[in-house]
Amino acid sequence: MLSNKRILVGITGGIAAYKSAEIVRSLRHEGAEVRVIMTKAAKEFISPLTLQALSGNRVHSELINADAEAGMGHIELAKWADIVLIAPATANFIADMTCGKADSLLGSVNLATNAHILIAPAMNQAMWKSAANQTNISHLERRGVQLIGPEEGPQACGDFGVGRMAQNTEIVKSVSEQFKVQTLRSKKVVITAGPTREAIDPVRYITNRSSGKMGYAMAEAAIDAGAHVTLISGPVAISSPERCYVINVETAHEMYKASLTACVGADVFIGAAAVADYRCETVSSKKIKRTADTITLNFKKNVDILTEIRRANKNLYLVGFAAETENIKENGYEKLRSKKLNAIVTNDVARADVGFDSDENEVYWMTQRSVTHINKKLKEKIARDLIANIANEIIAIS
Ligand SMILES: Cc1cc2nc3c(=O)[nH]c(=O)nc-3n(C[C@H](O)[C@H](O)[C@H](O)COP(=O)(O)O)c2cc1C
Numbered sequence: 001m002l003s004n005k006r007i008l009v010g011i012t013g014g015i016a017a018y019k020s021a022e023i024v025r026s027l028r029h030e031g032a033e034v035r036v037i038m039t040k041a042a043k044e045f046i047s048p049l050t051l052q053a054l055s056g057n058r059v060h061s062e063l064i065n066a067d068a069e070a071g072m073g074h075i076e077l078a079k080w081a082d083i084v085l086i087a088p089a090t091a092n093f094i095a096d097m098t099c100g101k102a103d104s105l106l107g108s109v110n111l112a113t114n115a116h117i118l119i120a121p122a123m124n125q126a127m128w129k130s131a132a133n134q135t136n137i138s139h140l141e142r143r144g145v146q147l148i149g150p151e152e153g154p155q156a157c158g159d160f161g162v163g164r165m166a167q168n169t170e171i172v173k174s175v176s177e178q179f180k181v182q183t184l185r186s187k188k189v190v191i192t193a194g195p196t197r198e199a200i201d202p203v204r205y206i207t208n209r210s211s212g213k214m215g216y217a218m219a220e221a222a223i224d225a226g227a228h229v230t231l232i233s234g235p236v237a238i239s240s241p242e243r244c245y246v247i248n249v250e251t252a253h254e255m256y257k258a259s260l261t262a263c264v265g266a267d268v269f270i271g272a273a274a275v276a277d278y279r280c281e282t283v284s285s286k287k288i289k290r291t292a293d294t295i296t297l298n299f300k301k302n303v304d305i306l307t308e309i310r311r312a313n314k315n316l317y318l319v320g321f322a323a324e325t326e327n328i329k330e331n332g333y334e335k336l337r338s339k340k341l342n343a344i345v346t347n348d349v350a351r352a353d354v355g356f357d358s359d360e361n362e363v364y365w366m367t368q369r370s371v372t373h374i375n376k377k378l379k380e381k382i383a384r385d386l387i388a389n390i391a392n393e394i395i396a397i398s
Contacts, residue, residue, distance in 0.1 A: 013041020
């Protein structure tokens with residue numbers, strides 16, 4: 001699977017460093033050419049000689065060393081790699097990466113490389129949970145660094161929790177997956193999903209039946225296609241995909257603000273959320289009492305997120321979702337035109353077997369030039385088809 005691929009394995013100074021030997025062996029077994037960089041601390045945990053024997057190459061470690069630079073210098077190593085895998089990645093090295101520190105060979109190579117970087121963090125559960133580490137991790141993910149693990153389980157120190165390095169097989173699989181054909185590789189994709197909630201008073205709100213399943217499936221499919229995904233989600237009861245940056249919002253206005261910010265520098269925006277068209281004109285600051293026989297709520301129009309995103313981003317590839325109960329194609333086409341979308345996905349939410357809260361969907365993919373019917377199937381499969389369509393369209397435009 002990894003034939004002729006060049007994998008640069010960074011090993012940092014954690015107890016899981018002994019497992020790196022097995023990872024290097026497996027990568028070689030899959031046909032990869034492997035070079036190893038060890039931090040100073042890593043060499044306290046496992047001998048460079050072991051890694052040299054297993055990788056078939058001298059281990060790199062020193063940054064300021066004339067002999068090492070004369071061999072394969074840090075910039076050369078950075079250019080050599082198709083993928084950089086850091087396993088284990090210590091809390092310390094994660095912090096260094098976040099700041100862009102270059103006082104070690106591995107730090108310098110990370111900064112200089114254009115290769116995709118994967119890290120397999122491994123540390124004590126309290127260190128993993130710490131605010132500083134979590135902030136660092138989210139910064140790195142936003143930058144496109146891909147996380148593998150960590151896992152939950154018993155730890156070398158006797159604790160139990162999240163922080164164990166992912167299984168070697170999972171790490172090697174994640175590396176292999178990088179070489180699948182990734183149609184949205186390195187594209188920045190922003191996706192909205194789920195419903196929004198508009199408050200009536202402190203305890204009540206208006207919402208809709210969106211489960212978020214379609215938008216979340218779109219996020220998964222885009223991640224698999226190699227995109228860096230920001231998922232802006234309304235309140236849902238499903239778990240977030242891994243390897244993407246999630247922003248949780250409640251109201252349509254919050255979703256609009258988060259979308260506008262996330263779209264800076266983005267390539268694709270997919271509006272799969274069921275955004276409330278209206279919100280209460282006034283939100284009661286106190287719970288409305290059950291005294292009057294009837295009450296009247298006045299609503300005012302919410303901002304149209306897709307229209308505003310188009311206004312602010314002329315070149316963004318913009319995909320809308322339209323939940324319709326009648327004249328599906330006609331209404332879809334009207335939205336496509338009026339909101340200046342590149343494409344729209346329409347579905348019939350009047351049907352009980354597809355659409356809202358269902359695991360399946362049946363949709364039309366509509367562009368200015370064509371309409372394609374996608375047969376009823378699992379939302380994950382529909383999402384894969386839609387992401388493939390988006391990738392094809394982007395290639396056709398560029
Ligand atoms: C016995 C021992 C085990 C350690 N295990 C870990 C670990 O699993 N994860 C971690 O983040 N740090 C661990 N540390 C702390 C790191 O070794 C320390 O932060 C070091 O500076 C890391 O250097 P590096 O990131 O440059 O490799 C351990 C330290 C000791 C003494």
